[in-house]
Amino acid sequence: MDINIRCKRSLSGTILGVFLLLTSSIVVAQSVEVKVDTAVTTHHEQRINGQEVAYTATTGNQPVWDEEGKPIASLFYTYYKRTDVDNSERRPLVISFNGGPGSASVWMHIGYTGPKKVKISDEGFPVQPYGVENNPHSILDVADIIYVNPVNTGFSRIVDKEVKKKKFFGVNADIEYLADWIDTFVSRHDRWKSPKFLIGESYGTTRVSGLADELQDSQWMFLNGVILVSPTGLGIDRDGPVGDALTLPYFTAAAWYHNALPKELQERDLSKILPEVEAYTIDTYIPALAKGGALDESKKEEVAKKVSYFSGISKKEILNRNLSISTSFFWKELLRDEKELTIGRLDSRYRGQDPENAGNRYTYDPALSSWNHAFTPAINHYLRSDLGYNTDLQYWMFGPVHPWDRDNNRTGKNLRSAMNENPYLNVMVQSGYYDGGTPYFDAKYTIWNMDRSGKLQDRIQFKGYRSGHMMYLRKEDLEAANNDIRTFIKQSIPKDGVPAKY
Template structure:
């Protein structure tokens, strides 16, 4: 799990836990008529207003002109009329030559005053993930819902109107990172150097956001970023790039299941990371036993950063002390004491012998969610299939293709790249002089430089990828602006919005955050 000193990447396979589902290969769904009213009218126009519009070649030429449709979302007795704009933004180098076409979907509420209307810019993580997850999973006007009582059944997931859309509180712009979704580099052979890195990625997003704001006259609007998973790192980096390179000072950031410090995601070699992970293990066990309470979680958190961390940081216990310590950890996590002892009290949630219990294989993304273990006899620890990564989560890619074609009227021969593993493997995680960029110092600066800057962090109790305790620990160690960081934890995993009740609770809390 360690990072090789000479390698530009982050800890080996553990970072793959941030990857939320690869591109889908399921059949194209038919979007139900009740998902959204038929468009009032539709039109197409180009997002590139330059009279010298470039002539693209290769995959970049397969993206059509922008499509603008006027929609109405009906949920219960409420109706929201809005405009959906699916299109691309052209990035250029210092010579003015095109370098990438970044795909976006913008939803703007009709009949509002733009200067007072918040606008939020969304991106997912990976790195290498497209924005369809947050769009169709949490905030957009249309949502993908999985069958009640069978949450791992991606084949029967359905698109329909999203009663928990954030549209009532903010206009929304969902942007795919270069190399993901429908965003493509003009020169693929140089894309890794130009876009696939912590700093270069932030510059690209900052410029794309600046271009959209300029094209839509939204300079006076309140501006927010929304990032999921690695999008937590990206949101801090983009906020800094916007302020320093585009002269745009944000009103705030919303993070969903964020990675805030990449070095906190490897519990095998970092006792502090193991302490951050333990409360998620315990929350999962408590929920499966119907014993989950805020008081129990708070006790687990204090134990993790108290005697548990102290024991891990010292010499390994022996004799009766080892028996008692490993037994306590086994009870809290619900794991076999033999396995806990073998892993010296720091269970790796990726390991097959940790995930496989009683013939069931539990997910990294939700410690309460499991499928039948295809290898109950045992397998190399890193080779077990992930129920979210390789299962139902793939439905988001296929669903978005159908939605883009049938509702947004954006037709292309390109496949929507929900998750590009090549982008992920090529990623440069370095910061300014750091092997892995650290976000806490930059977050401190953002809070100090802007006295009204606010941060909203949402986590799932059962997330073993980006545990909720990591967000709490980071927030507790911010010396300036701690009162402007709000923490919210919901029943659910990494993609907490796949649970309808948690999606609704998240939407309510976000609306309150956006309308202080």
């Protein structure tokens, strides 16, 4: 079936970036088709994880329906299915989302888990000629994968202009319609018997945490695992002194990478330093900030000296800011005097140049600029030329999804509820130590406080990597992180006949 609806083409521009962004759109007088229900399949074979893997790649659109069965939106997806295996209906299925909200499912698709990866340097910088190449570390050897683009991302569009945008653009609205869509996809492709996993990156972790519970409660679809890549706060409160202090271990990691720490720290390996900083943050830094103006002067001096020691920022600047420095100031300040450079938000290994050395924040994120440089031409060429998806629509790397309703974000508690009710459900968190957008110690705090009883901790694991928000862009971490997913999938599927019970 191939249903097409004609609409006006929109061009969107980003303001902030991949995972927290604002967009604007302008309409141009060109009428293009939105494919509502269609698919094209191509056949491929390549070497993955040391073995030859034959698979199909299906790109297409599947509708979102209203209560009366009328298409109101069309979601674009890419589905990879291994074909050289027996009992394919029992193959694990990984359902993948990126974040934003408003980001296309492009970053993990051609950067991380898919069979092709964007051409970049070993450390994640853009190179020419643009394009994709085989990904020998893809998880396709052990699981089939679908990359889903929510409304107004990629080639996904609203097709009923009478539908209010709040139907799609909000924490809970997003989860509700996507759960319905997943249910349809699983039925269409005969995947009800498959062990199922959700993976989300950045805001996508909010999405998949809520979906775990929504799929279970509203679609009666029970999962084996949820993978949170560079997770957000999931609605877990960490405002005030806690939030101000939790960034310190990230500051240490970024400063260590740039050789900006005192000599005695620089000579130690990062893995030996971070546990010490984490302990100081919990045991001393948070209580000191909690005292505010009641903290005596001698203790204030002591804390400022230690935070300076761990962050590479001068004691004077820390005292001037009442012991708490913002991430935006850190990105501008760390290399200001020595090199007159800034460092990246989403990956602090990246360096940038500002027009002026003065100021309290940088003018752009050098990490995001590098990623857009590499990914945009690659995904546009790959989908059209290699996978045969033909359209005049613009591929929205970042789409217009604002205003986004963030009220009643209980997604961390939703995930906890799903785990309580489903003894099979396991969670893995993956974070980069140099990520300043969603710092790794924030992620640890979130999963600790998502489960304050401690009863679920044996089903939650944390993996850290020496890279940033997209840890997989560094060649060494691409292999390690995919192997961690591969192991997690295998460990989360019980042996035949093992009952789900406590």
